[in-house]
Amino acid sequence: MTGSECIRGTTLFFSVMALLVLPGCASFNARPDPLRTVSSELAAAKTYPFETAMAEWRTRGSAKDVNDRREIRDTYVILQMRAIDARYRAFLTGLAQQARGTNLVLDVATLGLTGGASFAAEKTAHILSAGATAVVGGRAAFNKDLFYERTLPALIDEMNAARTAARASLTGGLGKTADQYTLAMADIDLSRYQDAADLDTALQQLTSAAAKHVEAANALYTAEFKACLPKPDVYRPRAEMMAYLDSLTDDAGKPTLATIAGPGSLGLVLDPQDKTPQELADAIRTYISAKICDVDSARQMVATWDDPNTLLGDLK
Amino acid sequence: MTIKAVGADSPGWGPDDLAAFIWGNEIVWGQASQIGNDGTTTVVIFDRSHVPVPQDDETHVAVVAGPDAPADAKALLCSGKAFVNGAVTAVKVFRI
Numbered sequence: 506m507t508g509s510e511c512i513r514g515t516t517l518f519f520s521v522m523a524l525l526v527l528p529g530c531a532s533f534n535a536r537p538d539p540l541r542t543v544s545s546e547l548a549a550a551k552t553y554p555f556e557t558a559m560a561e562w563r564t565r566g567s568a569k570d571v572n573d574r575r576e577i578r579d580t581y582v583i584l585q586m587r588a589i590d591a592r593y594r595a596f597l598t599g600l601a602q603q604a605r606g607t608n609l610v611l612d613v614a615t616l617g618l619t620g621g622a623s624f625a626a627e628k629t630a631h632i633l634s635a636g637a638t639a640v641v642g643g644r645a646a647f648n649k650d651l652f653y654e655r656t657l658p659a660l661i662d663e664m665n666a667a668r669t670a671a672r673a674s675l676t677g678g679l680g681k682t683a684d685q686y687t688l689a690m691a692d693i694d695l696s697r698y699q700d701a702a703d704l705d706t707a708l709q710q711l712t713s714a715a716a717k718h719v720e721a722a723n724a725l726y727t728a729e730f731k732a733c734l735p736k737p738d739v740y741r742p743r744a745e746m747m748a749y750l751d752s753l754t755d756d757a758g759k760p761t762l763a764t765i766a767g768p769g770s771l772g773l774v775l776d777p778q779d780k781t782p783q784e785l786a787d788a789i790r791t792y793i794s795a796k797i798c799d800v801d802s803a804r805q806m807v808a809t810w811d812d813p814n815t816l817l818g819d820l821k
Numbered sequence: 822m823t824i825k826a827v828g829a830d831s832p833g834w835g836p837d838d839l840a841a842f843i844w845g846n847e848i849v850w851g852q853a854s855q856i857g858n859d860g861t862t863t864v865v866i867f868d869r870s871h872v873p874v875p876q877d878d879e880t881h882v883a884v885v886a887g888p889d890a891p892a893d894a895k896a897l898l899c900s901g902k903a904f905v906n907g908a909v910t911a912v913k914v915f916r917i
Contacts, residue, residue, distance in 0.1 A: 730827070731828045731829065731862065732827045732828065732829060732830055732845075734831070734834065734838055734841060734845075735842070735846075737879065738878055739845065740848060740875040740878055741875050741877075743845065743849055744874050744875050747848065747849060747872065790849050790850065793849055794849050798845070
Protein backbone atom coordinates (compact mmCIF):
# COMPACT_ATOMS: atom_id res chain seq x y z
CA MET A 506 0.00 0.00 0.00
CA THR A 507 1.41 3.41 -1.00
CA GLY A 508 1.15 6.47 1.15
CA SER A 509 -1.65 7.99 -0.90
CA GLU A 510 -3.56 4.71 -0.90
CA CYS A 511 -3.17 4.59 2.86
CA ILE A 512 -4.59 8.08 3.28
CA ARG A 513 -7.43 7.26 0.90
CA GLY A 514 -8.14 4.05 2.79
CA THR A 515 -8.21 5.84 6.12
CA THR A 516 -10.55 8.50 4.76
CA LEU A 517 -12.80 5.81 3.36
CA PHE A 518 -12.91 4.10 6.75
CA PHE A 519 -13.95 7.26 8.58
CA SER A 520 -16.44 8.21 5.88
CA VAL A 521 -18.10 4.82 6.02
CA MET A 522 -18.13 4.93 9.82
CA ALA A 523 -19.68 8.37 9.71
CA LEU A 524 -22.33 7.15 7.32
CA LEU A 525 -23.09 4.22 9.56
CA VAL A 526 -23.21 6.19 12.76
CA LEU A 527 -24.77 9.51 11.84
CA PRO A 528 -28.12 8.37 10.49
CA GLY A 529 -28.82 6.92 13.90
CA CYS A 530 -28.17 10.17 15.70
CA ALA A 531 -29.16 12.56 12.91
CA SER A 532 -32.76 12.81 13.99
CA PHE A 533 -33.47 15.50 16.53
CA ASN A 534 -36.69 17.18 17.46
CA ALA A 535 -37.44 20.65 16.21
CA ARG A 536 -40.47 20.99 18.46
CA PRO A 537 -41.62 19.68 21.84
CA ASP A 538 -43.33 16.32 21.96
CA PRO A 539 -47.02 16.93 21.27
CA LEU A 540 -49.48 16.65 24.12
CA ARG A 541 -51.95 15.16 21.68
CA THR A 542 -50.25 12.18 20.14
CA VAL A 543 -51.35 10.50 16.95
CA SER A 544 -52.26 7.33 18.80
CA SER A 545 -54.42 9.11 21.37
CA GLU A 546 -56.24 11.13 18.72
CA LEU A 547 -56.79 8.08 16.56
CA ALA A 548 -58.07 6.16 19.54
CA ALA A 549 -60.53 8.94 20.32
CA ALA A 550 -61.73 9.06 16.72
CA LYS A 551 -62.23 5.29 16.65
CA THR A 552 -64.58 5.49 19.60
CA TYR A 553 -67.04 7.34 17.40
CA PRO A 554 -66.85 6.07 13.80
CA PHE A 555 -69.12 7.21 11.00
CA GLU A 556 -71.35 4.16 11.28
CA THR A 557 -72.07 4.87 14.94
CA ALA A 558 -72.67 8.54 14.34
CA MET A 559 -74.99 7.82 11.42
CA ALA A 560 -76.94 5.25 13.42
CA GLU A 561 -77.53 7.83 16.18
CA TRP A 562 -78.34 10.45 13.58
CA ARG A 563 -81.10 8.26 12.12
CA THR A 564 -82.74 7.74 15.50
CA ARG A 565 -83.23 11.47 15.87
CA GLY A 566 -85.40 12.39 12.94
CA SER A 567 -88.03 14.64 14.46
CA ALA A 568 -87.92 18.41 14.44
CA LYS A 569 -87.29 18.60 18.17
CA ASP A 570 -84.18 16.47 17.75
CA VAL A 571 -82.44 18.96 15.50
CA ASN A 572 -80.04 20.06 18.24
CA ASP A 573 -79.20 16.45 19.03
CA ARG A 574 -78.34 15.84 15.40
CA ARG A 575 -76.12 18.89 15.40
CA GLU A 576 -74.30 17.62 18.47
CA ILE A 577 -73.78 14.22 16.82
CA ARG A 578 -72.42 15.86 13.70
CA ASP A 579 -70.15 18.27 15.55
CA THR A 580 -68.75 15.55 17.81
CA TYR A 581 -67.99 13.32 14.85
CA VAL A 582 -66.38 16.15 12.83
CA ILE A 583 -64.21 17.43 15.67
CA LEU A 584 -62.89 13.99 16.59
CA GLN A 585 -62.09 13.23 12.97
CA MET A 586 -60.45 16.62 12.39
CA ARG A 587 -58.25 16.18 15.44
CA ALA A 588 -57.13 12.76 14.25
CA ILE A 589 -56.45 14.06 10.73
CA ASP A 590 -54.50 17.02 12.13
CA ALA A 591 -52.43 14.78 14.40
CA ARG A 592 -51.52 12.50 11.51
CA TYR A 593 -50.64 15.50 9.36
CA ARG A 594 -48.34 16.90 12.06
CA ALA A 595 -46.64 13.52 12.32
CA PHE A 596 -46.30 13.43 8.55
CA LEU A 597 -44.61 16.86 8.51
CA THR A 598 -42.33 15.87 11.36
CA GLY A 599 -41.29 12.79 9.44
CA LEU A 600 -40.50 14.85 6.37
CA ALA A 601 -38.39 17.27 8.41
CA GLN A 602 -36.47 14.45 10.09
CA GLN A 603 -35.76 12.88 6.72
CA ALA A 604 -34.47 16.21 5.48
CA ARG A 605 -32.14 16.74 8.43
CA GLY A 606 -30.88 13.18 8.40
CA THR A 607 -30.25 13.24 4.68
CA ASN A 608 -28.40 16.53 4.80
CA LEU A 609 -26.09 15.35 7.55
CA VAL A 610 -25.22 12.19 5.66
CA LEU A 611 -24.50 14.13 2.52
CA ASP A 612 -22.49 16.80 4.30
CA VAL A 613 -20.23 14.12 5.76
CA ALA A 614 -20.05 12.30 2.47
CA THR A 615 -18.82 15.36 0.64
CA LEU A 616 -15.79 15.35 2.92
CA GLY A 617 -14.96 11.76 2.06
CA LEU A 618 -14.47 9.67 -1.02
CA THR A 619 -16.53 9.23 -4.10
CA GLY A 620 -17.69 5.82 -2.96
CA GLY A 621 -19.23 7.23 0.18
CA ALA A 622 -20.89 10.03 -1.74
CA SER A 623 -22.41 7.57 -4.19
CA PHE A 624 -23.79 5.54 -1.35
CA ALA A 625 -25.29 8.64 0.19
CA ALA A 626 -26.85 9.68 -3.10
CA GLU A 627 -28.51 6.30 -3.48
CA LYS A 628 -29.79 6.54 0.05
CA THR A 629 -31.17 9.98 -0.65
CA ALA A 630 -32.94 8.76 -3.77
CA HIS A 631 -34.43 5.92 -1.78
CA ILE A 632 -35.69 8.21 0.98
CA LEU A 633 -37.15 10.62 -1.53
CA SER A 634 -38.82 7.95 -3.62
CA ALA A 635 -40.41 6.52 -0.51
CA GLY A 636 -41.92 9.90 0.30
CA ALA A 637 -42.85 11.21 -3.12
CA THR A 638 -42.36 9.05 -6.17
CA ALA A 639 -43.63 11.75 -8.48
CA VAL A 640 -40.88 14.09 -7.40
CA VAL A 641 -38.09 11.64 -7.98
CA GLY A 642 -39.46 10.42 -11.28
CA GLY A 643 -36.98 8.66 -13.50
CA ARG A 644 -33.98 10.78 -12.65
CA ALA A 645 -31.09 8.73 -11.39
CA ALA A 646 -29.11 11.62 -10.00
CA PHE A 647 -31.14 13.71 -7.61
CA ASN A 648 -30.00 16.89 -6.00
CA LYS A 649 -31.08 16.89 -2.38
CA ASP A 650 -30.96 20.69 -2.27
CA LEU A 651 -33.51 20.86 -5.04
CA PHE A 652 -36.05 18.86 -3.11
CA TYR A 653 -35.55 19.37 0.60
CA GLU A 654 -34.27 22.92 0.69
CA ARG A 655 -36.40 24.46 -2.05
CA THR A 656 -39.18 22.26 -3.31
CA LEU A 657 -40.35 20.66 -0.10
CA PRO A 658 -41.18 23.91 1.73
CA ALA A 659 -43.19 25.01 -1.28
CA LEU A 660 -44.98 21.67 -1.37
CA ILE A 661 -45.82 21.98 2.32
CA ASP A 662 -47.16 25.47 1.66
CA GLU A 663 -49.35 24.03 -1.09
CA MET A 664 -50.63 21.30 1.21
CA ASN A 665 -51.32 23.81 3.97
CA ALA A 666 -53.24 26.02 1.55
CA ALA A 667 -55.30 23.04 0.35
CA ARG A 668 -56.00 22.02 3.93
CA THR A 669 -57.05 25.55 4.85
CA ALA A 670 -59.48 25.64 1.95
CA ALA A 671 -60.91 22.25 2.89
CA ARG A 672 -61.11 23.23 6.57
CA ALA A 673 -63.14 26.31 5.66
CA SER A 674 -65.97 24.09 4.40
CA LEU A 675 -65.94 22.15 7.64
CA THR A 676 -65.78 25.08 10.02
CA GLY A 677 -68.39 26.91 7.96
CA GLY A 678 -70.60 23.84 8.13
CA LEU A 679 -70.31 23.55 11.89
CA GLY A 680 -71.98 26.94 12.20
CA LYS A 681 -75.04 25.69 10.35
CA THR A 682 -78.00 23.67 11.55
CA ALA A 683 -78.11 19.91 11.12
CA ASP A 684 -80.60 20.29 8.26
CA GLN A 685 -78.37 22.75 6.42
CA TYR A 686 -75.19 20.72 6.91
CA THR A 687 -75.87 17.06 7.32
CA LEU A 688 -73.62 14.37 8.70
CA ALA A 689 -73.11 12.94 5.21
CA MET A 690 -72.03 16.35 3.87
CA ALA A 691 -69.61 16.72 6.75
CA ASP A 692 -68.14 13.29 6.06
CA ILE A 693 -67.51 14.21 2.42
CA ASP A 694 -65.76 17.41 3.53
CA LEU A 695 -63.69 15.39 6.01
CA SER A 696 -62.48 13.19 3.16
CA ARG A 697 -61.47 16.29 1.21
CA TYR A 698 -59.70 17.63 4.27
CA GLN A 699 -57.73 14.43 4.71
CA ASP A 700 -56.89 14.16 0.99
CA ALA A 701 -55.59 17.76 0.96
CA ALA A 702 -52.36 16.56 2.58
CA ASP A 703 -51.01 14.92 -0.56
CA LEU A 704 -47.52 15.57 -1.90
CA ASP A 705 -48.44 14.50 -5.43
CA THR A 706 -51.38 16.88 -5.60
CA ALA A 707 -49.26 19.64 -4.10
CA LEU A 708 -46.62 19.03 -6.74
CA GLN A 709 -49.21 19.34 -9.48
CA GLN A 710 -50.39 22.62 -8.00
CA LEU A 711 -46.83 23.84 -7.74
CA THR A 712 -46.06 22.89 -11.34
CA SER A 713 -49.17 24.67 -12.53
CA ALA A 714 -48.27 27.78 -10.54
CA ALA A 715 -44.72 27.69 -11.91
CA ALA A 716 -46.06 27.51 -15.46
CA LYS A 717 -48.19 30.57 -14.80
CA HIS A 718 -45.19 32.42 -13.42
CA VAL A 719 -43.22 31.58 -16.55
CA GLU A 720 -46.10 32.81 -18.65
CA ALA A 721 -46.22 36.01 -16.62
CA ALA A 722 -42.46 36.46 -16.94
CA ASN A 723 -42.70 36.04 -20.68
CA ALA A 724 -45.47 38.57 -20.79
CA LEU A 725 -43.39 41.07 -18.85
CA TYR A 726 -40.67 40.60 -21.41
CA THR A 727 -43.07 41.78 -24.10
CA ALA A 728 -43.52 45.13 -22.35
CA GLU A 729 -41.50 46.85 -24.99
CA PHE A 730 -43.69 49.87 -25.47
CA LYS A 731 -45.06 52.53 -23.17
CA ALA A 732 -48.71 53.53 -23.24
CA CYS A 733 -49.89 57.11 -23.03
CA LEU A 734 -52.35 58.52 -20.50
CA PRO A 735 -55.81 58.23 -22.08
CA LYS A 736 -58.48 60.85 -21.54
CA PRO A 737 -61.90 59.57 -20.48
CA ASP A 738 -63.46 60.63 -23.77
CA VAL A 739 -61.38 58.05 -25.62
CA TYR A 740 -62.59 55.01 -23.64
CA ARG A 741 -65.61 54.29 -25.83
CA PRO A 742 -63.85 55.18 -29.09
CA ARG A 743 -61.11 52.74 -28.16
CA ALA A 744 -63.73 50.06 -27.54
CA GLU A 745 -65.29 50.75 -30.94
CA MET A 746 -61.88 50.45 -32.56
CA MET A 747 -61.34 47.12 -30.78
CA ALA A 748 -64.69 45.85 -32.06
CA TYR A 749 -63.65 46.91 -35.54
CA LEU A 750 -60.27 45.14 -35.28
CA ASP A 751 -61.88 42.01 -33.84
CA SER A 752 -64.19 41.84 -36.84
CA LEU A 753 -61.16 41.76 -39.12
CA THR A 754 -58.97 39.31 -37.23
CA ASP A 755 -59.37 36.43 -39.68
CA ASP A 756 -58.17 35.59 -43.17
CA ALA A 757 -60.93 37.59 -44.81
CA GLY A 758 -60.03 40.68 -42.84
CA LYS A 759 -56.28 40.38 -43.24
CA PRO A 760 -56.02 42.59 -46.38
CA THR A 761 -57.74 45.43 -44.54
CA LEU A 762 -55.52 45.00 -41.47
CA ALA A 763 -52.47 44.86 -43.74
CA THR A 764 -53.51 48.11 -45.37
CA ILE A 765 -53.95 49.85 -42.01
CA ALA A 766 -50.69 48.56 -40.49
CA GLY A 767 -48.59 48.47 -43.64
CA PRO A 768 -46.05 50.92 -45.06
CA GLY A 769 -48.67 52.84 -47.04
CA SER A 770 -50.59 53.87 -43.90
CA LEU A 771 -49.37 53.68 -40.29
CA GLY A 772 -46.13 51.94 -41.28
CA LEU A 773 -46.21 49.69 -38.22
CA VAL A 774 -45.28 46.56 -40.15
CA LEU A 775 -42.89 46.52 -43.07
CA ASP A 776 -44.01 43.16 -44.45
CA PRO A 777 -47.71 42.79 -43.56
CA GLN A 778 -48.22 39.84 -45.90
CA ASP A 779 -45.88 37.76 -43.75
CA LYS A 780 -47.88 38.44 -40.58
CA THR A 781 -50.98 36.72 -39.25
CA PRO A 782 -54.20 38.70 -38.80
CA GLN A 783 -53.63 38.54 -35.03
CA GLU A 784 -50.12 39.96 -35.33
CA LEU A 785 -51.35 42.78 -37.53
CA ALA A 786 -54.23 43.57 -35.17
CA ASP A 787 -51.85 43.56 -32.20
CA ALA A 788 -49.53 46.00 -33.95
CA ILE A 789 -52.50 48.33 -34.40
CA ARG A 790 -53.58 47.83 -30.77
CA THR A 791 -50.08 48.73 -29.62
CA TYR A 792 -50.24 51.91 -31.68
CA ILE A 793 -53.62 52.77 -30.15
CA SER A 794 -52.26 52.21 -26.62
CA ALA A 795 -49.30 54.46 -27.29
CA LYS A 796 -50.76 57.18 -29.48
CA ILE A 797 -54.55 57.33 -29.40
CA CYS A 798 -55.30 59.01 -26.10
CA ASP A 799 -58.08 61.47 -26.94
CA VAL A 800 -61.12 61.39 -29.16
CA ASP A 801 -59.63 63.72 -31.78
CA SER A 802 -56.65 61.45 -32.41
CA ALA A 803 -59.07 58.50 -32.60
CA ARG A 804 -61.17 60.24 -35.24
CA GLN A 805 -58.07 61.13 -37.20
CA MET A 806 -56.86 57.53 -37.13
CA VAL A 807 -60.08 55.96 -38.37
CA ALA A 808 -60.81 58.62 -40.98
CA THR A 809 -59.64 56.36 -43.81
CA TRP A 810 -60.99 53.09 -42.40
CA ASP A 811 -63.75 51.45 -44.39
CA ASP A 812 -66.57 50.64 -41.96
CA PRO A 813 -69.45 48.89 -43.74
CA ASN A 814 -70.88 47.48 -40.50
CA THR A 815 -70.72 50.84 -38.69
CA LEU A 816 -68.74 49.37 -35.84
CA LEU A 817 -66.94 52.64 -35.36
CA GLY A 818 -70.15 54.47 -34.45
CA ASP A 819 -69.94 58.25 -34.42
CA LEU A 820 -66.16 58.20 -34.78
CA LYS A 821 -66.72 58.20 -38.53
CA MET B 822 -55.46 32.59 -21.19
CA THR B 823 -53.16 34.90 -23.05
CA ILE B 824 -51.68 37.91 -21.38
CA LYS B 825 -49.99 41.10 -22.44
CA ALA B 826 -47.82 43.53 -20.52
CA VAL B 827 -47.88 47.26 -21.10
CA GLY B 828 -45.61 49.85 -19.53
CA ALA B 829 -46.84 53.23 -18.35
CA ASP B 830 -45.50 56.23 -20.23
CA SER B 831 -44.51 58.09 -17.07
CA PRO B 832 -43.29 56.96 -13.64
CA GLY B 833 -44.50 60.30 -12.29
CA TRP B 834 -48.19 59.58 -12.69
CA GLY B 835 -50.40 59.71 -9.60
CA PRO B 836 -53.03 57.13 -8.59
CA ASP B 837 -55.77 58.65 -10.76
CA ASP B 838 -53.47 58.71 -13.78
CA LEU B 839 -52.54 55.09 -13.20
CA ALA B 840 -56.23 54.21 -12.93
CA ALA B 841 -56.93 55.88 -16.27
CA PHE B 842 -53.92 54.17 -17.81
CA ILE B 843 -55.10 50.79 -16.58
CA TRP B 844 -58.74 51.19 -17.56
CA GLY B 845 -57.85 52.68 -20.94
CA ASN B 846 -55.67 49.67 -21.67
CA GLU B 847 -58.04 47.10 -20.23
CA ILE B 848 -60.38 48.15 -23.03
CA VAL B 849 -57.63 47.34 -25.52
CA TRP B 850 -55.83 44.34 -24.00
CA GLY B 851 -58.10 42.78 -21.38
CA GLN B 852 -58.65 42.83 -17.65
CA ALA B 853 -55.68 43.81 -15.48
CA SER B 854 -54.28 40.77 -13.69
CA GLN B 855 -50.90 41.87 -12.31
CA ILE B 856 -49.18 45.13 -11.53
CA GLY B 857 -45.50 45.76 -10.88
CA ASN B 858 -42.60 47.71 -12.24
CA ASP B 859 -39.56 47.14 -14.38
CA GLY B 860 -37.31 49.47 -12.40
CA THR B 861 -38.13 52.52 -14.46
CA THR B 862 -41.90 52.59 -14.72
CA THR B 863 -45.12 50.77 -13.89
CA VAL B 864 -45.90 47.63 -15.85
CA VAL B 865 -49.36 46.08 -15.93
CA ILE B 866 -50.24 42.64 -17.23
CA PHE B 867 -53.59 42.26 -18.93
CA ASP B 868 -55.54 39.03 -19.31
CA ARG B 869 -56.75 38.91 -22.86
CA SER B 870 -59.35 36.24 -22.17
CA HIS B 871 -61.67 38.96 -20.82
CA VAL B 872 -61.85 42.40 -22.38
CA PRO B 873 -64.21 44.83 -20.63
CA VAL B 874 -66.37 47.06 -22.80
CA PRO B 875 -66.97 50.59 -21.49
CA GLN B 876 -70.52 51.91 -21.46
CA ASP B 877 -69.62 55.43 -20.42
CA ASP B 878 -66.73 57.84 -20.03
CA GLU B 879 -66.04 56.91 -16.41
CA THR B 880 -62.82 55.31 -15.23
CA HIS B 881 -63.86 51.96 -13.78
CA VAL B 882 -60.58 51.39 -11.98
CA ALA B 883 -59.27 52.81 -8.72
CA VAL B 884 -55.63 52.61 -7.66
CA VAL B 885 -55.19 52.81 -3.90
CA ALA B 886 -51.91 53.09 -2.02
CA GLY B 887 -53.37 52.47 1.44
CA PRO B 888 -54.91 49.36 2.97
CA ASP B 889 -58.54 50.41 2.51
CA ALA B 890 -60.69 49.60 -0.49
CA PRO B 891 -62.81 52.35 -2.06
CA ALA B 892 -66.41 52.38 -0.94
CA ASP B 893 -67.62 51.54 -4.44
CA ALA B 894 -65.07 48.77 -5.07
CA LYS B 895 -66.53 45.72 -6.77
CA ALA B 896 -63.43 43.54 -6.93
CA LEU B 897 -59.71 43.55 -6.27
CA LEU B 898 -58.04 43.09 -9.64
CA CYS B 899 -54.42 42.90 -8.54
CA SER B 900 -51.84 44.40 -6.22
CA GLY B 901 -48.13 45.07 -6.42
CA LYS B 902 -45.44 47.70 -6.32
CA ALA B 903 -45.94 50.43 -8.89
CA PHE B 904 -44.48 53.87 -9.49
CA VAL B 905 -46.73 56.51 -7.92
CA ASN B 906 -45.60 60.11 -8.22
CA GLY B 907 -42.11 58.87 -9.03
CA ALA B 908 -41.72 56.49 -6.09
CA VAL B 909 -42.20 52.73 -5.94
CA THR B 910 -45.31 52.22 -3.86
CA ALA B 911 -47.41 49.22 -2.84
CA VAL B 912 -50.78 49.65 -4.50
CA LYS B 913 -54.03 47.78 -4.97
CA VAL B 914 -56.08 47.99 -8.14
CA PHE B 915 -59.85 47.78 -7.76
CA ARG B 916 -62.72 47.52 -10.21
CA ILE B 917 -65.24 50.23 -9.40
